[in-house]
Amino acid sequence: MTLDTTQLNRERVFFETGQTLWLFGYGSLIWKAEFPFHERRPAHIEGWTRRFWQGSHDHRGTPEAPGRVATLVESSGACCQGMAYRIDADTLAPLDVREKNGYLRERITLHFHDGSHAEGLIYLATADNAAYLGHAPLDQMARQIATAEGPSGTNRDYLLNLAAALEDLGAEDSHVFELAERVTRLP
Ligand code: SIN
Numbered sequence: 741m742t743l744d745t746t747q748l749n750r751e752r753v754f755f756e757t758g759q760t761l762w763l764f765g766y767g768s769l770i771w772k773a774e775f776p777f778h779e780r781r782p783a784h785i786e787g788w789t790r791r792f793w794q795g796s797h798d799h800r801g802t803p804e805a806p807g808r809v810a811t812l813v814e815s816s817g818a819c820c821q822g823m824a825y826r827i828d829a830d831t832l833a834p835l836d837v838r839e840k841n842g843y844l845r846e847r848i849t850l851h852f853h854d855g856s857h858a859e860g861l862i863y864l865a866t867a868d869n870a871a872y873l874g875h876a877p878l879d880q881m882a883r884q885i886a887t888a889e890g891p892s893g894t895n896r897d898y899l900l901n902l903a904a905a906l907e908d909l910g911a912e913d914s915h916v917f918e919l920a921e922r923v924t925r926l927p
Pocket residue numbers: 764765766767768769770809810811839863
C-alpha cells in the first residue's frame with residue numbers, strides 16, 4: 741500500500757516561485773540527475789544519516805516485492821555527504837512525481853566545501869509514511885536489495901550506483917558501503 745505525496749508536496753512551498761533554490765540529493769538524486777539545474781556542487785548536511793529504510797514500490801520494487809531505497813534518519817553529530825543542485829522552483833513539480841512514494845519536501849541547511857552554507861530542500865521519507873520499512877539486519881536488507889526490481893530498474897543498481905557516486909565524492913558511509921559489499925557477494 742502506498743501513499744502518493746505529490747499533492748502534499750505541491751502545498752509545501754518554502755521558497756519563492758520564480759527564484760532558484762538549492763536541492764540536496766543524498767540517494768538517486770546524486771547519481772541520476774535527470775532534471776535541469778543551473779549548477780551542481782558537492783555538499784553535506786548535519787545531524788542526519790543515510791539509511792536504506794524506505795520501501796520502493798514504484799521505482800526499484802513493486803507493491804508485492806518492494807525494494808529498499810535511501811532516506812535520512814536524525815542522528816546527532818552525523819554528517820551526510822551528497823550533491824546540491826541549484827534549480828528553478830518549477831523543476832520541483834516533476835521531482836514531486838519522481839519522489840511520490842512517501843517523500844516530503846523539507847527545509848534543510850546545506851554546507852558547501854568552501855565553508856559557506858545555504859538554506860535548501862531535501863525529499864525526506866519519515867517513519868510515518870506508508871512505504872517505510874525501517875531497520876532490518878544488513879544481511880536481510882542485502883538479500884531484499886539483491887532480488888528487488890521495479891519500473892526504474894534493479895534495486896541492486898540503485899545501491900551500487902549510489903556507492904560508486906559516494907566513492908567519487910570521497911564520502912564516508914559505512915552503511916551504504918557495507919550493504920554494497922554484501923550485495924555484490926550474493927549470487
Ligand atoms: C534523494 O536522492 O535525495 C532522495 C531519495 C532518492 O530519490 O533516492
